[in-house]
Amino acid sequence: NAGVTQTPKFRILKIGQSMTLQCTQDMNHNYMYWYRQDPGMGLKLIYYSVGAGITDKGEVPNGYNVSRSTTEDFPLRLELAAPSQTSVYFCASSYSMQPSNQPQHFGDGTRLSIL
């Protein structure tokens, strides 16, 4: 099983450009998440989805958008890239939203630099 796959692994953007970070999972998980990880700050939840067609904001949603048209895919879009969005982005999925019952499975991340 591939698990959670993120593309691209690295990207450099100019200020004001837009891009979509791709995330797909093959575990038939209903729950999917986007996090950003900044140095010394742990992971912060950007958006999450409890199933196809349903998304909700996390802790730091400003500047991002998501969609969930299928169970497998959960893309994250940056419309107007800003230097503050330089970070490593992780997508995750889980069978349940109860962490005590089911772990979150993470992709290997997308390292994004905005210059």
Added chain:
Amino acid sequence: TQLLEQSPQFLSIQEGENLTVYCNSSSVFSSLQWYRQEPGEGPVLLVTVVTGGEVKKLKRLTFQFGDARKDSSLHITAAQPGDTGLYLCAASRAQKLVFGQGTRLTINP
């Protein structure tokens, strides 16, 4: 302010030594997880603790959940270079995970 405070933030020790890292909060949690993250990869779950006072062992790693379910510790016995990595604690809040800032552990041969 961080909901979960991990300490120390950085730790570098020699192979064979023992170490303990901590995850503290003023809030009570229904469960707490420990993840390990290696460079260029996503976090991987090590353990979930759910009961106050619970102790779980994973080979040379011992995890403890505080009696009041506000804190946790990770103890590594006879550390090895393969233990090097970023250790993250995460707690369940409103059915979502909140992460600490991590402890970056380096084990020198």
